Amino acid sequence: MPTFASDLERDSALTLSQAAIGCEFQIREVEGPACRQLRDIGFCEQMRVKKLTNGRTMLCTVCGTRLALSKDLADQIRVVPA
Amino acid sequence: MSESSIQAKIALVGNPNAGKTTLFNALTGQNQKVGNYAGATVSRKSGTFFTPHGHQFELIDLPGAYSLQANSPDEKITRDVLVGEQDGEETPDLVLCVLDACHLERHLYLLLQIIDLGYPVVAALNKMDSAEAQGLRIDPTALSEDLGVPFVPICATTGRGLTQLKHALRHPFPTAPGRLWKGPSELEEAIEKSTRVSEEKGVRNPAAHGLMNVAEPGSETEDFIQKTRYAYIHRAIEAGLQRPDDASLELTDRLDAHALHPIKGWFIFSGLMLAVFWSIFRFAEIPMGWVEGAFEWLGGTVSGSIGEGDFQSLLVDGVIAGVGGVLVFLPQIILLFFFISLLESSGYMARAAYLMDGIMNKVGLSGKSFLPLLSGYACAIPGVMATRTIPNAKERLATILILPWTSCTARLPVYVLIIPLIFAGALNQGLALFGIYALGTLTALIAAKILKPRLGKTEAPQFLLELPPYQKPQWNHVLRQVWERAFAFIKKAGTVILGLSIILWFLNTYPKSDSDDPAVQQAHSFNGQIGQALEPVVSPLGWDDRMGTAMMASFAAREVFRSSLAISYATDEEDEEGLRGQLSKSTRNDGSALYTPLVGLSIIVFFIYALQCLPTTVVVRRETGSWKWALGQLVGMTLFAYLAALLVYQVGKLLGYS
Structure with missing residues (x-):
């Protein structure tokens, strides 16, 4: 069932703050109050993202660009392994 | 150059760090004018240039923006000019969109938004040399076919591709490709209806208004349109861009491993700041001696040629002593602005903001407040204006209120006069100056901590910042900035x-x-x-x-x-x-x-x-x-x-x- 499959996929997605450092992920969904700003700067569905550091402010690369973002913003980005 | 010979107006737009200002300087050279937008403190920079066909165009440098859904007052100017809502500013005849070839996927979003507004567009693929060095394979022809606008590979810093870019800007301009994506029928009907309403109101760009009004901020429609545009970009990129699978460890990665390190990073930051202050004392001495000597000579000459009396006293003790006493600090002011420009141009400033985010957060601000505070060391006025990049209103107000405590260059002449009365030796004096700046900053941060909760309830500050790759400083840009500030200082001394x-x-x-x-x-x-x-x-x-x-x-x-x-x-x-x-x-x-x-x-x-x-x-x-x-x-x-x-x-x- 497609609904079940998409629910399963949603459940298997991690937030960017939960994701492991050094691995490549694909952004599955951006949802939350800051989703527009996040998409504007490049955190958009389908984009590949690599997390570089953990912490309260984390570092990532999206399409070769280094971006720094705070944890509550990273919580609004759901990713799956690329 | 007469205004009447200008055949068309071109707006230069692009994401921050796309190299927009470098391209603007490369195209217009010295033919630049700086003014202000009506009712806003954002400066309006324009210039003129000729194409190889002999056409003269006016180029307006619009503030950098990630999208037309304005998140800050700067971005709002860009949006308003393009939508036709900026008072006293006609809509442009063509938009020249600068894209960073190394980060094409992200930069195409703004391009697509501009195409949607119904403008003829030329896309300048900037930083092609860096993209090639990183192993990126970009096919401008495929991108042109998918997006319906010419893509011209350039490198604004070296001037590569500028002639081809000017050729692409031939007059009459190409027709606008118009919106490239289609939504479901209900959305299309809503856009059509909204455009008709805008037409009846007689606004300058009804198609743009129609689309913008439908996609209200925070609405599901906006969310849908944003995703649809990115899906379109994704398809265009598949044909037009190939990235190497294993990104090799670049210079930026290697430098950031130290510069952003939680311990080493702080040593580097403090070392750099200390070096800046030490250099201000150490290297400014020689030219300061020249300025002092020149004014002494002038005073002596005037005293010798004009008989003793009130007029001589006015010139020597009033004008020469007063103006000379201030102008003698020009070398130090030049050095401070030079170092700040250098750090900005090399890409280090964003790293400093990242490092400072932790500390800023402890006082209720974010790393975004750090950059305006740092500008405050040069002058509080650009610092206050730079707070416009802070999206949170309360954080912005708190930053403005504490900002004058970051010591500006106008205080430098006083510090430099008094410090040697307390400490001897360039190193001690440099340390004292560093201490003064540190004390001002520390008090400012404590004040923010006390002030912020009293400004009203607000959400926790958020930090979202692009860290541009390290690059060789663009000397033209650095020297231009230093010259502008030095000139402003000389003008102030003279008036x-x-x-x-x-x-x-x-x-x-x-x-x-x-x-x-x-x-x-x-x-x-x-x-x-x-x-x-x-x-x-x-x-x-x-x-x-x-x-x-x-x-x-x-x-x-x-x-x-x-x-x-x-x-x-x-x-x-x-x-x-x-x-x-x-x-x-x-x-x-x-x-x-x-x-x-x-x-x-x-x-x-x-x-x-x-x-x-x-x-x-x-x-x-x-x-x-x-x-x-x-x-x-x-x-x-x-x-x-x-x-x-x-x-x-x-x-x-x-x-x-x-």
């Missing part, structure tokens, strides 16, 4: 400070006393009388009446403190060591030294904290929209400065220091 020097000389010379004794004349003059009236207020700080007068005068412009002292002490005996020598020799009535280290410290503390800059107050009023904040800041900071200087002097005296 405001010249005027104030003449007034101060007048107040110091008249009314005349019968005595030939300079001390009696000084006491008899208007300045002497003002100083005596002020003495009860300033003597608890350890200051004498002349310092009190100089402090009052410095509320017009801080640099005048030095001019005022120079004019006051010009009535004393000549001293070969200049003003500092005269200060160190001056005594109180009881014969004890006047400029003791403790008094020096009290002056420095006052200058760290006092807000003696009326233009800053005016800009704060404009940016906060309220006199309440602007005047509250002025009075609060000045009162704090007085109390801090009082505390330093009185406690110092109790501890047995002189």
Whole structure:
């Protein structure tokens, strides 16, 4: 069932703050109050993202660009392994 | 160049860090004009250039924006100009969109939005050399086919591809491709209806209005359109861009491993800042000697050629001593702006903001507040304006209110005059200057911590910042910025400070006393009388009446403190060591030294904290929209400065220091 499959996929997605450092992920969904700003700067569905550091402010690369973002913003980005 | 020969207006747009300003400078060269947008403090930069076909175009450099859904006042200008809502600004005939070839996926979003507005567009694929070095394979033809606009590979820093770009801007312009994606029928109908309403209202760009009005911020429609555009970009990228699978460890990664390290990063940051302050003292000495020498020579020549009297005194003791006393600091101001520009241009500034985010968060701000605060070290006015990049209104207000405590260059002449009276040796003096800046910053942060919760409830500050790759500084850009600031300083010395020097000389010379004794004349003059009236207020700080007068005068412009002292002490005996020598020799009535280290410290503390800059107050009023904040800041900071200087002097005296 497609609904079940998409629910399963949603459940298997991690937030960017939960994701492991050094691995490549694909952004599955951006949802939350800051989703527009996040998409504007490049955190958009389908984009590949690599997390570089953990912490309260984390570092990532999206399409070769280094971006720094705070944890509550990273919580609004759901990713799956690329 | 006559305005009438301009055949069309081109708007230059692009994401921050796409190389927009470099391209603007490369295309327009010296033919630039800087003004302001009506009703906004954002500067409007425009210039003209010729195409190889002999057409002359006007190019407007719009503020950098990630998208047209404006998140900050800067981005709003870009949006308003393109949508046709900016007062006094016609919509452009063509949009030149600058894209960073290394980060194409992200930059195409803005391009797609502009195409959606119905403009003819030319896309400049900038930084192609870096993209090639990173192994990116970009196919401009495939991108042109997918997006319906010409893509021209360029490198704005080296000038590569600029001729081809000018060829692509041939007149008449290509037709606009129009919106490239289609939504479901309900959305299409809504856009059509909204466009019709905009047409009936007679707005300048109804198609743009129609689309923007449908996609209201935060709506599901906006969310849908955003995702649809990115899906379109994704398809276009598949054909037009190939990235190497294993990104090799680049220079930026290697440098960031140290610069962003939680421990090493702080050592690098502190080391860099210390090096900047040490260099200001060390390297400025030589050119300062030249300026000083030039003014001494000028004073001597004028004294020799004009007979003794009031006119000679006005020129030598008023104009030359006053203006020369301030202009002597030009080398230091040039050096400070040079280093700030250099750090910005090399990409390090964003790293400093990242490092500072943790500390800023502890006081209720974010790393985004750090960049305006750092600009404040150069001048509070651009610093206050730079707060427009802070999306959170309360965080922005708190940053504006504490910003004048990051010591600006106007205080530098005072610090440089006083520090050597307390410390000897370039290293000690550099450390003292670093300490002054650190003290101002620390107090500013503590003030933010106290102030922020009192400004009203707000969500926790969020930090989202692009860290551009490290690059060789663009010397053209650095030198242009330094020149602009140096010129502004010289202009200020030649206008405001010249005027104030003449007034101060007048107040110091008249009314005349019968005595030939300079001390009696000084006491008899208007300045002497003002100083005596002020003495009860300033003597608890350890200051004498002349310092009190100089402090009052410095509320017009801080640099005048030095001019005022120079004019006051010009009535004393000549001293070969200049003003500092005269200060160190001056005594109180009881014969004890006047400029003791403790008094020096009290002056420095006052200058760290006092807000003696009326233009800053005016800009704060404009940016906060309220006199309440602007005047509250002025009075609060000045009162704090007085109390801090009082505390330093009185406690110092109790501890047995002189």
